[in-house]
Amino acid sequence: MGIVEIDADHTPSTGSGATTGRYGDGSGLAVTSDVIALQLAHRSVRKFTSDDVSEDQLRALVAAAQSAPTSSNLQAWSVVAVRDPERKRRLATLAGGQGFVDHAPVLLVWVADLSRARRLAARSGLAVDATDYLETTIIGFVDAALAAQNAVVAAESLGLGSTYVGAIRNHPREVAAELGLPDGAVATFGLAVGVPDPSEDAGVKPRLPQGAVLHHETYDAEAADAHLPAYDERLGAYNGRHGLTGVWTERVLQRLAGPSSMAGRHVLREVLTDLGLRSR
Amino acid sequence: MGIVEIDADHTPSTGSGATTGRYGDGSGLAVTSDVIALQLAHRSVRKFTSDDVSEDQLRALVAAAQSAPTSSNLQAWSVVAVRDPERKRRLATLAGGQGFVDHAPVLLVWVADLSRARRLAARSGLAVDATDYLETTIIGFVDAALAAQNAVVAAESLGLGSTYVGAIRNHPREVAAELGLPDGAVATFGLAVGVPDPSEDAGVKPRLPQGAVLHHETYDAEAADAHLPAYDERLGAYNGRHGLTGVWTERVLQRLAGPSSMAGRHVLREVLTDLGLRSR
Numbered sequence: 204m205g206i207v208e209i210d211a212d213h214t215p216s217t218g219s220g221a222t223t224g225r226y227g228d229g230s231g232l233a234v235t236s237d238v239i240a241l242q243l244a245h246r247s248v249r250k251f252t253s254d255d256v257s258e259d260q261l262r263a264l265v266a267a268a269q270s271a272p273t274s275s276n277l278q279a280w281s282v283v284a285v286r287d288p289e290r291k292r293r294l295a296t297l298a299g300g301q302g303f304v305d306h307a308p309v310l311l312v313w314v315a316d317l318s319r320a321r322r323l324a325a326r327s328g329l330a331v332d333a334t335d336y337l338e339t340t341i342i343g344f345v346d347a348a349l350a351a352q353n354a355v356v357a358a359e360s361l362g363l364g365s366t367y368v369g370a371i372r373n374h375p376r377e378v379a380a381e382l383g384l385p386d387g388a389v390a391t392f393g394l395a396v397g398v399p400d401p402s403e404d405a406g407v408k409p410r411l412p413q414g415a416v417l418h419h420e421t422y423d424a425e426a427a428d429a430h431l432p433a434y435d436e437r438l439g440a441y442n443g444r445h446g447l448t449g450v451w452t453e454r455v456l457q458r459l460a461g462p463s464s465m466a467g468r469h470v471l472r473e474v475l476t477d478l479g480l481r482s483r
Numbered sequence: 484m485g486i487v488e489i490d491a492d493h494t495p496s497t498g499s500g501a502t503t504g505r506y507g508d509g510s511g512l513a514v515t516s517d518v519i520a521l522q523l524a525h526r527s528v529r530k531f532t533s534d535d536v537s538e539d540q541l542r543a544l545v546a547a548a549q550s551a552p553t554s555s556n557l558q559a560w561s562v563v564a565v566r567d568p569e570r571k572r573r574l575a576t577l578a579g580g581q582g583f584v585d586h587a588p589v590l591l592v593w594v595a596d597l598s599r600a601r602r603l604a605a606r607s608g609l610a611v612d613a614t615d616y617l618e619t620t621i622i623g624f625v626d627a628a629l630a631a632q633n634a635v636v637a638a639e640s641l642g643l644g645s646t647y648v649g650a651i652r653n654h655p656r657e658v659a660a661e662l663g664l665p666d667g668a669v670a671t672f673g674l675a676v677g678v679p680d681p682s683e684d685a686g687v688k689p690r691l692p693q694g695a696v697l698h699h700e701t702y703d704a705e706a707a708d709a710h711l712p713a714y715d716e717r718l719g720a721y722n723g724r725h726g727l728t729g730v731w732t733e734r735v736l737q738r739l740a741g742p743s744s745m746a747g748r749h750v751l752r753e754v755l756t757d758l759g760l761r762s763r
Contacts, residue, residue, distance in 0.1 A: 234641065267519050270690070274647075277735060452607075454556070462616070465613050472616075482752070
């Protein structure tokens with residue numbers, strides 16, 4: 204069976220036995236649902252029409268985000284919706300000059316937020332010393348990620364598209380200043396949201412074969428890594444079709460080579476301390 | 484308008500203008516979708532029937548997880564599916580003795596995984612020194628969270644329920660040993676998955692009013708925090724209906740009081756170093 208074509212309006216094929224482009228090999232799922240079909244059809248959207256994202260749509264995305272689980276119901280995140288063209292442009296520049304950020308009608312900046320707890324503590328005259336620890340910083344990042352991913356899926360269910368902007372961590376101090384973030388809050392990643400421009404040449408990117416990431420009972424590195432050569436071949440072919448070069452292995456090694464490949468993010472630990480997230 | 488009742492089989496009310504229990508105040512959304520309605524109806528499931536989660540269902544959840552965005556396509560996560568009753572029991576004990584973990588047919592342990600990149604590097608004779616930095620540890624945690632949250636929503640679309648188990652971080656060294664995790668990999672959280680037992684007395688937990696987490700253009704602490712007293716009242720009423728006590732503010736302050744309120748997780752930074760994630 205061949206790869207299912209995804210329509211420009213993101214209507215995926217559904218139903219039991221649907222195949223998917225997600226693994227790039229036409230492998231199918233014996234069990235599925237409309238929701239799973241929508242998830243499997245996910246692609247990054249970096250080209251948007253001039254259509255706006257309405258306030259009602261935004262409220263729906265944030266309600267979905269808030270419905271995600273959160274550690275101990277701490278809800279240790281906030282989100283800043285940026286529409287102002289000048290502010291968006293400045294944030295796009297801080298995030299490595301990625302033009303698509305600038306052209307999205309709304310940029311959602313997801314914030315790991317321990318500042319709310321600090322304010323509660325200050326008003327009560329109590330301490331929240333747990334906010335000084337790496338564990339709690341990570342709760343903030345994970346809570347933000349769970350929430351944001353619900354918003355991504357919600358957006359796609361409304362015909363919107365998005366792309367995460369991890370490069371918001373290239374200059375976290377400047378981003379915090381731009382957004383007026385209080386002590387104890389840091390921007391984790393952005394999410395550019397808009398109506399997908401059907402002219403964008405983008406497909407469903409194949410991921411690692413499932414056997415490379417799913418282990419049973421215990422971790423089996425040898426069995427998992429046996430799937431990597433086939434993936435390199437598939438991703439290389441996909442990249443070739445989309446004007447990109449290189450196989451996965453090369454790209455991973457380049458991206459993780461060392462501090463010089465990290466776009467300034469090797470200092471994140473120091474920056475977090477400056478922003479009031481000591482992460483000890 | 485009152486709070487919409489969610490059926491035991493999680494069929495939420497849908498359609499434009501649907502109200503939701505998510506905010507505990509009957510507030511509605513002008514824009515929605517079947518997917519968003521499913522997300523809004525999310526609840527933690529800690530009581531499962533004796534029904535199994537099939538391998539086909541598991542494959543669908545992991546395919547959904549792999550379809551989530553991932554930083555630079557690094558796919559810096561893995562997942563270990565634990566079904567063996569003895570192993571599940573040992574992990575439940577390590578995670579603070581939470582019985583529901585033990586009783587779920589499958590426990591998915593989501594792993595922040597830089598070990599795959601390390602193995603690629605070793606085979607190529609290259610360095611991946613970026614894996615020594617906190618930024619890269621956080622990529623692993625965030626990638627795992629994005630993936631896992633797709634699995635949570637996928638599970639609910641199949642009539643399954645789940646609850647995250649952050650307490651898997653209470654004893655990360657022991658969990659790593661139990662699962663045979665290689666150097667450079669750490670368990671981020673568990674996810675207990677099964678068929679919801681309709682006898683469980685659980686509802687849709689109200690979250691903070693949207694105005695407490697959603698900011699426009701810049702962060703406005705005063706405007707956001709003005710919503711907290713009403714939330715304390717709503718969550719207090721919800722807790723009362725479900726045999727729990729306390730308002731949100733109290734619980735946050737207790738949970739974040741200091742190292743003694745962190746169930747051993749205040750040493751996460753040292754433990755990560757031991758597990759090969761130096762997080763400098």
